Structure formats: C-alpha cells, structure tokens
Amino acid sequence: MPVRLPETAAALELRHAVRDWLSRYAPTGVVAVGLSGGADSLALTAAAVVEAEVVDALIVDHGLQSGSDAVAAEAAAAARALGCRTARVLAVTVTGGGGLEAAARRARYTALDAARDRLPVLLGHTLDDQAETVLLGLARGSGPRSVQGMAPYADPWGRPLLGVRRATTRQLCADLGLRPHEDPHNSAPEFTRVRLRTEVLPLLEEVLGGGVAAALARTGEQLRADGEVLDELAGKLLRAAGDGATLKIETLATAPVAVRRRAVRAWLLDGGAKALTDKHLRAVDALVTDWHGQGGVAIGGGVAGTRLVAAREHGRLTLMALTGGRHH
Structure with a gap:
C-alpha cells in the first residue's frame, strides 16, 4: 500500500x-x-x-x-x-x-x-x-x-x-x-x-527583482508551443518540396525562412546529419536563397569513413556521402 x-x-x-x-x-x-x-x-x-x-x-x-x-x-x-x-x-x-x-x-x-x-x-x-x-x-x-x-x-x-x-x-x-x-x-x-x-x-x-526562473520556464513553454506549429508547417513544406532524396529549390525558396530552415533541418537529420549548428543551417539555406555558384556544405554525420555534403544541383538540394571526394 x-x-x-x-x-x-x-x-x-x-x-x-x-x-x-x-x-x-x-x-x-x-x-x-x-x-x-x-x-x-x-x-x-x-x-x-x-x-x-x-x-x-x-x-x-x-x-x-x-x-x-x-x-x-x-x-x-x-x-x-x-x-x-x-x-x-x-x-x-x-x-x-x-x-x-x-x-x-x-x-x-x-x-x-x-x-x-x-x-x-x-x-x-x-x-x-x-x-x-x-x-x-x-x-x-x-x-x-x-x-x-x-x-x-x-x-x-x-x-x-x-x-x-x-x-x-x-x-x-x-x-x-x-x-x-x-x-x-x-x-x-x-x-x-x-x-x-x-x-x-x-x-x-x-x-x-524576482520571478526570473518562472519567466524563463514560461518562455520555454511558449516557444515550444510555437515550435510545434512551425514543425507542422515544415512537414508540409517537406512533402511539397521533396521526392525523398532531394528537395526542390523553387518550392523551398518561396517559403517563410522559419519554416524553410526547419524543413531543411529535418531533411538533414533524416539523411544522417549529426550535431547540426546554426552555422550549418545558414550555409545550407544560402544554397537556396543566396546561391552564386558556391560549393557544397560539409555536415557532420554519415557512416564511418564518409562525410555528408549538402549541395545544389539542377535546381534541387542534394545530400551526399563522400569518401575521398567520391559520391556514395
């Protein structure tokens, strides 16, 4: 009892x-x-x-x-x-x-x-x-x-x-x-x-003057509620832009930045990326909205002996595992 x-x-x-x-x-x-x-x-x-x-x-x-x-x-x-x-x-x-x-x-x-x-x-x-x-x-x-x-x-x-x-x-x-x-x-x-x-x-x-801990916790709760809505919108964007392996640049580019970056983040994680930083996401986002011929963006993750690289090819975002410069 x-x-x-x-x-x-x-x-x-x-x-x-x-x-x-x-x-x-x-x-x-x-x-x-x-x-x-x-x-x-x-x-x-x-x-x-x-x-x-x-x-x-x-x-x-x-x-x-x-x-x-x-x-x-x-x-x-x-x-x-x-x-x-x-x-x-x-x-x-x-x-x-x-x-x-x-x-x-x-x-x-x-x-x-x-x-x-x-x-x-x-x-x-x-x-x-x-x-x-x-x-x-x-x-x-x-x-x-x-x-x-x-x-x-x-x-x-x-x-x-x-x-x-x-x-x-x-x-x-x-x-x-x-x-x-x-x-x-x-x-x-x-x-x-x-x-x-x-x-x-x-x-x-x-x-x-007091109340800081409660205010911080309340802020986190409010951001989490907002984040759930943004995650749902990002999921819809992924379904609209993706074919599983790649994402259509034109569809991504017209989306609001907060939704687009969440969609790209989810896509990278699904592709095996690890330890994503804001710097990674901004660099990949630049492939969509500020592309001037720059090369791919190296992302942490992938199986042993490889590295993941996000790149722009033929109007689509791609995520490739490279070993010694070769695609996998």
Missing part, C-alpha cells in the same frame, strides 16, 4: 502536478520513475504512488563516488516503503567523451530505456531545472529550438514537475520525514549547470 501523504501545500501541489500529467500522457496509470534518491525524484515518487495505478522505481548507480551502491540501495528501500511495485538498481559504467556530465547522462538514459519495459519513465525535473536548461540554450544561440527547454513528455520521458519549484519537492520530503541524498556533484562548481544554479540565477533574481 502507498504511504498516505499529509495534506500539506507541498503534497497537494505535487499530487496535482502528477495527476494532470497522468491524465494527459499516461491514462493507464502504469509508469516507471527514475529515482536518484535526491529530493526531486523522491518527492515525485511519493506523489506518483498515490496518483498512479502502478509505479516501478528505477535507480541508476553511476559508480562515480565511493558508497554509491549504498546510496542506490537506500533509494530502492525508500521506493518500496513509499509503495512502488518494484525497485531495481541499475549499475552503469560512465565512459565516453563530452565531459563527465554528458557521459553520465548518456549512461543513465540508456540504462533507464533498457529497463523500463515499455513504460513511460517519470523524471524529477522541476521548474528550476527548466530555467537552467533555457539559460543553457540561450548560451548555445541555436535559435528558438535551443531555448524551448524540456518537454513535459518526449516518449518515453515524462516530466510532471516542470511547473513545481525545487523548494516544494524539498518541503514534501520534510513533510514525509524523508532524508534525500545530497549528490556532491550538484554543488561542484566545475559543472556549468551548478554555477547557473548557485551563482547566475540567484544574481538574476536579485538584479531583476
């Missing part, structure tokens, strides 16, 4: 957030929860076991700190005490490039995806996390898509708490007498997100 939640303001806010998410995205009420043992995921688990039909807890042990196995075991025990049907610890090895944060994230999501048994996985990202994500997107400067933040649901990942402050999850843990694990990485200044959390956002709140 799930633990009965006290009727505190924090408990009611989290229950409503989870209930609204479930009604929209998981009406069957059967979900998994990614549980780290921190306050956000503990509070989410507590609310989920009350509002959902069945909750399975998935705990990732990254093995990055001494005693991480004990922390994971404690989180699993808390999940069972709260009323989860199952609680599994997933041990992972963190490797690969891009820094420790990125490598740990890849390992975590891979493990959760493999263990979820086709269930949606609820994650404890809060409004504060959303604000940090929007700020990171602003720094990348890759257009509106980079500042949309996290979606409430991007199959299979669910984020019911994007409208809930981090202070509220901590309060629910206090209300329940839970002692969340404090990950030392969450206060390590060598991580960019930690400095945003501990230095940048508090300074913005002070200088701008």
Whole structure:
C-alpha cells in the first residue's frame, strides 16, 4: 500500500502536478520513475504512488563516488516503503567523451530505456531545472529550438514537475520525514549547470527583482508551443518540396525562412546529419536563397569513413556521402 501523504501545500501541489500529467500522457496509470534518491525524484515518487495505478522505481548507480551502491540501495528501500511495485538498481559504467556530465547522462538514459519495459519513465525535473536548461540554450544561440527547454513528455520521458519549484519537492520530503541524498556533484562548481544554479540565477533574481526562473520556464513553454506549429508547417513544406532524396529549390525558396530552415533541418537529420549548428543551417539555406555558384556544405554525420555534403544541383538540394571526394 502507498504511504498516505499529509495534506500539506507541498503534497497537494505535487499530487496535482502528477495527476494532470497522468491524465494527459499516461491514462493507464502504469509508469516507471527514475529515482536518484535526491529530493526531486523522491518527492515525485511519493506523489506518483498515490496518483498512479502502478509505479516501478528505477535507480541508476553511476559508480562515480565511493558508497554509491549504498546510496542506490537506500533509494530502492525508500521506493518500496513509499509503495512502488518494484525497485531495481541499475549499475552503469560512465565512459565516453563530452565531459563527465554528458557521459553520465548518456549512461543513465540508456540504462533507464533498457529497463523500463515499455513504460513511460517519470523524471524529477522541476521548474528550476527548466530555467537552467533555457539559460543553457540561450548560451548555445541555436535559435528558438535551443531555448524551448524540456518537454513535459518526449516518449518515453515524462516530466510532471516542470511547473513545481525545487523548494516544494524539498518541503514534501520534510513533510514525509524523508532524508534525500545530497549528490556532491550538484554543488561542484566545475559543472556549468551548478554555477547557473548557485551563482547566475540567484544574481538574476536579485538584479531583476524576482520571478526570473518562472519567466524563463514560461518562455520555454511558449516557444515550444510555437515550435510545434512551425514543425507542422515544415512537414508540409517537406512533402511539397521533396521526392525523398532531394528537395526542390523553387518550392523551398518561396517559403517563410522559419519554416524553410526547419524543413531543411529535418531533411538533414533524416539523411544522417549529426550535431547540426546554426552555422550549418545558414550555409545550407544560402544554397537556396543566396546561391552564386558556391560549393557544397560539409555536415557532420554519415557512416564511418564518409562525410555528408549538402549541395545544389539542377535546381534541387542534394545530400551526399563522400569518401575521398567520391559520391556514395
């Protein structure tokens, strides 16, 4: 049986957030929860076991700190005490490039995806996390898509708490007498997100008079709604301009720039492009609207030993895999 939640303001806010998410995205009420043992995921688990039909807890042990196995075991025990049907610890090895944060994230999501048994996985990202994500997107400067933040649901990942402050999850843990694990990485200044959390956002709140985190999250939500409309229009443009492998320049050139660039981006990604930047998109767009005989644009991606090149040929955009100057 799930633990009965006290009727505190924090408990009611989290229950409503989870209930609204479930009604929209998981009406069957059967979900998994990614549980780290921190306050956000503990509070989410507590609310989920009350509002959902069945909750399975998935705990990732990254093995990055001494005693991480004990922390994971404690989180699993808390999940069972709260009323989860199952609680599994997933041990992972963190490797690969891009820094420790990125490598740990890849390992975590891979493990959760493999263990979820086709269930949606609820994650404890809060409004504060959303604000940090929007700020990171602003720094990348890759257009509106980079500042949309996290979606409430991007199959299979669910984020019911994007409208809930981090202070509220901590309060629910206090209300329940839970002692969340404090990950030392969450206060390590060598991580960019930690400095945003501990230095940048508090300074913005002070200088701008408060409400900054909520405003950033709201901006991301509005941009995401706009982006969905633009994506739909871009899909229609792709169908009108494309024959599968190439795109008709004349059709692309008459489309609004925001729609055209989204269509070209989707086409490049479908063709195997990776790590697209604003510079890539502008260069490919210039093949459509500002062509004066320039050569193709090299795009990251393709199979090993090849590189992708977008070019203009006979009134169409083409995407070719080249090896040593030869087409594939």
